[in-house]
Amino acid sequence: DTEVTQTPKHLVMGMTNKKSLKCEQHMGHRAMYWYKQKAKKPPELMFVYSYEKLSINESVPSRFSPECPNSSLLNLHLHALQPEDSALYLCASSQDIGTAFVEQYFGPGTRLTVT
Amino acid sequence: GQNIDQPTEMTATEGAIVQINCTYQTSGFNGLFWYQQHAGEAPTFLSYNVLDGLEEKGRFSSFLSRSKGYSYLLLKELQMKDSASYLCALERNSGYALNFGKGTSLLVTP
Numbered sequence: 001d002t003e004v005t006q007t008p009k010h011l012v013m014g015m016t017n018k019k020s021l022k023c024e025q026h027m028g029h030r031a032m033y034w035y036k037q038k039a040k041k042p043p044e045l046m047f048v049y050s051y052e053k054l055s056i057n058e059s060v061p062s063r064f065s066p067e068c069p070n071s072s073l074l075n076l077h078l079h080a081l082q083p084e085d086s087a088l089y090l091c092a093s094s095q096d097i098g099t100a101f102v103e104q105y106f107g108p109g110t111r112l113t114v115t
Numbered sequence: 116g117q118n119i120d121q122p123t124e125m126t127a128t129e130g131a132i133v134q135i136n137c138t139y140q141t142s143g144f145n146g147l148f149w150y151q152q153h154a155g156e157a158p159t160f161l162s163y164n165v166l167d168g169l170e171e172k173g174r175f176s177s178f179l180s181r182s183k184g185y186s187y188l189l190l191k192e193l194q195m196k197d198s199a200s201y202l203c204a205l206e207r208n209s210g211y212a213l214n215f216g217k218g219t220s221l222l223v224t225p
Contacts, residue, residue, distance in 0.1 A: 004157075033212065042202055042215035043158065056212055090157060101146060101165060102206070104213060106157035 003027075004107035006091050012113045015081060021110045023074040023091030032074040033104065034066060035090040043090055049074060081114045088112075119216035121203055126222045131193050135219045137186045137203030145206040148213060149177050149188045152200045161188065161201075190221075198223045 004025045013019050023032065031050050035043035048056035049068040063085075065077040074091055088109045094102040118140040127133040137147070146165035150158035164170055164179035164186065176189040190197055203216040 042204075042218050043213075045212045045214070048212050101163055103148075103160050103163065106159070108157050 004091055004093055004105050006089075006107035006110050008110055009108065010111050010113075012115060013078065013081065014115055015083070017081075018077070018079045020078065021076040021089055021091075021112075023076075023093075023107055024072055025093040025105070025107075026072055027093065027095075027105065028071075029093035029095050029105070030071060031094045031096060031102065032068060033092040033094075034074070034076055035092065035106075037088040037090055037109070039087075047076075078112075081112075083114050086113045119203055119205060119214065121201075121216045121219045123217070124220045124222070126224060127190075127193055129193055129195060129223055129225055132189065132191050133193060133221065135188045135190070135201050135203075135221065137188070137216055139184050139186075139203075139205060139216075141184075141205065143208045145208055147177075147179050147186050148204040148206060149175075149186075150202040150204060150215075152202060152218070154199075158202060163206075193223050195223050195225070197221065 007022045033048050034046040036046055037043045045058050046060045047066045052068045063080050067075040088111050090109045091107040092104040094104045120138045146163050148163050149161040151161050152158040161175055162177040164177050167180055169178045174191045179186045200218040200220050202218045204213040
């Protein structure tokens with residue numbers, strides 16, 4: 001199983017809503033990532049978790065709150081988002097971040113629209 | 116920042132060879148990745164270079180020159196399904212996260 005799954009595939013939310021994006025992998029990977037991708041732009045790193053601990057936060061606004069409840073799951077909690085936060089949110093995982101060459105496997109993404 | 120530059124768009128003919136260049140300005144990184152991304156889909160891994168030189172993988176090859184701050188992805192025997200965005204990415208020294216270039220949108224025509 002070399003798959004990273006993400007739910008939901010599409011999400012429309014208002015600026016006052018609270019929602020969560022979910023990501024799951026069963027490859028035994030110990031590093032998980034959240035990226036944000038705007039249309040016709042490359043993915044931009046948001047957060048990195050290593051062994052269920054947050055290791056990188058790319059100065060992401062606090063309205064985005066990541067959570068890694070166990071080694072297979074990664075959540076992104078959303079609250080009071082702005083329309084400019086509308087984007088494709090990609091989750092990725094890799095085997096380990098303690099060695100070089102860590103191929104990242106990407107999920108299909110959640111397309112988020114904030115109205 | 117790492118200033119990763121790629122051409123925005125390229126067009127090539129089915130069966131031909133195309134080279135997609137990537138230049139960067141940074142001193143420290145573990146390696147350089149190439150990913151393919153079809154519209155509306157997740158990026159998928161193509162190749163990785165850590166040492167200078169050419170890495171060959173079927174119809175795809177990637178080259179790295181650290182001294183010149185330059186890489187390229189070579190696609191041979193182009194097929195229509197190769198129409199996609201090709202992303203050059205540098206693997207950071209710490210945390211091993213990826214910094215992506217803006218991507219090159221390749222259109223393969225009959």
